[in-house]
Amino acid sequence: MNSDYMIATRKFKLIVRKRWQQQLLDQIFTDATHVYNYIVDNLDNKIGRPSSSKLKHITTRVYDYTNKSWNSANVEIHGPAVIARNAVKQVYNNLSTLQGSKAAGNKIGRLKFKRRLTAVLLTYQDYSIKRDKNGNWLPRIRIPGCRSRTFYFRGLKQIHQLEHEVEYWTNHYRQTVDQSYTPLPIKFKGAFLLRKADGYYIAISFAIDKAIWLHRIRNMRIGDVVGLDMGVKKSITFSNGIQLKYTPSQKLVDKIASINQRIAKSQRGSRNRLKRKWQLRRAYQKLANVTDDFRTRVFAIVNRYSTVCLQDEDIKGWMKKNRNGMSLGEKLQYVGLGMIKQRIVDQHPDCRLVDRFNPTSKTCSQCGNIKDDLQLSDRVYVCDKCGFKIDRDLNATINMVKVATGVQPVHELSEIDAVRRTLKHCNVEMSIIDRGSRFSPVTERVPVQSSGQEAVFRLRSS
Numbered sequence: 001m002n003s004d005y006m007i008a009t010r011k012f013k014l015i016v017r018k019r020w021q022q023q024l025l026d027q028i029f030t031d032a033t034h035v036y037n038y039i040v041d042n043l044d045n046k047i048g049r050p051s052s053s054k055l056k057h058i059t060t061r062v063y064d065y066t067n068k069s070w071n072s073a074n075v076e077i078h079g080p081a082v083i084a085r086n087a088v089k090q091v092y093n094n095l096s097t098l099q100g101s102k103a104a105g106n107k108i109g110r111l112k113f114k115r116r117l118t119a120v121l122l123t124y125q126d127y128s129i130k131r132d133k134n135g136n137w138l139p140r141i142r143i144p145g146c147r148s149r150t151f152y153f154r155g156l157k158q159i160h161q162l163e164h165e166v167e168y169w170t171n172h173y174r175q176t177v178d179q180s181y182t183p184l185p186i187k188f189k190g191a192f193l194l195r196k197a198d199g200y201y202i203a204i205s206f207a208i209d210k211a212i213w214l215h216r217i218r219n220m221r222i223g224d225v226v227g228l229d230m231g232v233k234k235s236i237t238f239s240n241g242i243q244l245k246y247t248p249s250q251k252l253v254d255k256i257a258s259i260n261q262r263i264a265k266s267q268r269g270s271r272n273r274l275k276r277k278w279q280l281r282r283a284y285q286k287l288a289n290v291t292d293d294f295r296t297r298v299f300a301i302v303n304r305y306s307t308v309c310l311q312d313e314d315i316k317g318w319m320k321k322n323r324n325g326m327s328l329g330e331k332l333q334y335v336g337l338g339m340i341k342q343r344i345v346d347q348h349p350d351c352r353l354v355d356r357f358n359p360t361s362k363t364c365s366q367c368g369n370i371k372d373d374l375q376l377s378d379r380v381y382v383c384d385k386c387g388f389k390i391d392r393d394l395n396a397t398i399n400m401v402k403v404a405t406g407v408q409p410v411h412e413l414s415e416i417d418a419v420r421r422t423l424k425h426c427n428v429e430m431s432i433i434d435r436g437s438r439f440s441p442v443t444e445r446v447p448v449q450s451s452g453q454e455a456v457f458r459l460r461s462s
């Protein structure tokens with residue numbers, strides 16, 4: 001991969017209406033699974049990368065759902081040859097990821113057989129999006145085995161948006177940095193065919209000129225540093241005073257509960273039960289899509305700050321926390337939120353964790369006084385010493401920033417607009433809390449005197 005490019009991925013939904021389309025996709029996923037398991041089965045035999053002509057008749061492992069065991073079976077691969085070839089590649093890709101993980105010091109197992117692949121690799125030569133006579137994109141895609149036919153897909157707008165963004169930032173780059181810069185054109189790279197409960201998707205990677213994309217990221221910055229706190233009641237509080245409340249749609253939660261009841265009442269192995277289970281998968285998929293959207297947006301907000309500060313609670317424990325006595329809605333909310341935190345810790349270039357025993361909630365963010373008798377039910381923090389009054393969670397986030405970076409967070413009112421734009425059309429409640437005497441934008445950064453609390457730094461370079 002040329003290092004002058006950066007990768008952006010977009011997902012498109014395939015519209016499957018005709019019988020040949022359903023049959024082709026079935027064939028692709030079945031073939032890919034068989035070949036994948038065949039290679040995994042023969043890794044010890046130094047099988048290498050057999051050509052697709054040698055993959056026509058193979059003895060592979062097939063999962064038997066009734067006996068719950070893996071059996072050997074002779075299968076024939078009828079579908080497009082590239083699919084078999086890519087499935088081989090996919091095994092070796094997974095193998096090198098596994099070895100990379102081992103090199104990083106993680107404990108790893110062997111590659112496992114797959115009952116059914118949910119993602120099938122395509123290289124950039126294997127698919128193409130059609131254009132009309134004038135060179136405009138059409139929402140029609142050709143995948144292996146299509147011959148002269150095509151699939152319609154949803155989400156063409158995303159390609160236009162990407163092109164538009166690159167054009168905009170290229171102009172910006174020319175005006176501010178280098179007048180004569182000519183960026184490399186956007187390139188289609190590899191893709192994955194995805195099989196989900198609500199249908200088939202294709203996730204396409206685009207290569208975009210690195211200088212332009214980095215320029216965009218730099219210019220999208222809305223601030224230097226932000227603190228972040230999470231809880232079930234208020235979901236997410238930022239140190240700029242924005243609070244987001246994420247609750248999975250009650251309608252969907254009720255639906256999941258009612259389908260579960262019906263499954264419990266239905267007879268094992270009956271058609272009815274199978275149908276309900278399908279319904280349940282679709283409902284969960286829908287919920288996952290909504291949650292994923294929210295997570296992506298929160299991550300987009302955090303990414304627009306150079307530094308993010310979090311309190312290092314036991315993140316895994318957060319997700320595993322005893323969930324008995326919680327309603328189904330609360331459980332689903334927990335799962336959605338826990339993953340946001342993990343993603344920020346894993347992917348933000350400068351994420352700083354404050355030690356979990358640091359009393360960020362009990363400390364006054366104005367004068368540093370520690371209030372030991374603060375109750376969990378006190379939603380507003382009132383300082384005994386200086387009389388400062390502030391929302392409890394907001395107070396904690398400001399302290400996180402102070403502990404992790406040594407400065408008082410400075411936020412501008414314009415940040416609120418930027419965040420609002422990022423959350424446009426997103427089904428989430430956003431509120432702005434009064435930051436008391438600190439609400440007016442402060443232009444100077446005030447270094448905080450050391451209060452004896454030590455910050456735990458975790459710096460990452462991207």
Ligand SMILES: [Zn+2]
Pocket residue numbers: 364365366367368369383384385386387388
């Ligand atoms: Zn105080």
